[in-house]
Amino acid sequence: MEDNRPGSGYRRRAQLKIRIKADRGSEFPCLVCGRMCKAHDFQEKTWRHLNFFQHHCYITASVPRTNCPEHGVKMVKVPWAHKGTRFTMLFEQAAMVLVREMPVAAASRIMGINDKRLWRIVFHYVNKAMSRLDLSQVQGIGIDETSSGKGHRYVTIFIDLDRKDRPVLFVTEGKGRETIEAFKKYLCAAWGTSYLTPVKLKYFFFKNS
Ligand SMILES: [Zn+2]
Known part of the structure; x- marks a missing residue:
């Protein structure tokens, strides 16, 4: 747990930060063909996760990029989040459960995020569901x-x-x-x-x- 805002009250501002690292020498599947490749390099990414009690929780990972001989440099897919989002799937799921029951503005206050970001999550899932209709x-x-x-x-x-x-x-x-x-x-x-x-x-x- 750390309080990264000097002078703020610890109880209110504390955040839980989880860091995930891949084992050295591990191999990862190419996003396109699944061929196992050594990491070409890593890019640091952070996702908001479900709260730990009242504290906001963030997951930071060095995400490997593979360099497949056929498909070139591709970022590996992480199992906890969709591509291009800054929230974990569990966070998005919880937000969508709330959105079914109340207006987006109210749900965004409970989740502690900007309502524009919550709308983006809603659009993502609605578009996905509509494309399957x-x-x-x-x-x-x-x-x-x-x-x-x-x-x-x-x-x-x-x-x-x-x-x-x-x-x-x-x-x-x-x-x-x-x-x-x-x-x-x-x-x-x-x-x-x-x-x-x-x-x-x-x-x-x-x-x-
Ligand atoms: Zn490939």
């Missing part, structure tokens, strides 16, 4: 407009009418025609424009109007 069997889509909170902020939800379990396909702010345009854009991005022939679009929207 199989829309090939969708026959009819229900559109539900609802207002969020007290103001006049509308949210439109698109659901698969034939699916009982997790039927939500797409959610967007606003109501009316603009939301259908947003949904079409999403379908085009996910399935390509060839999927959205005028005939199919008619079928999608007229069936449920």
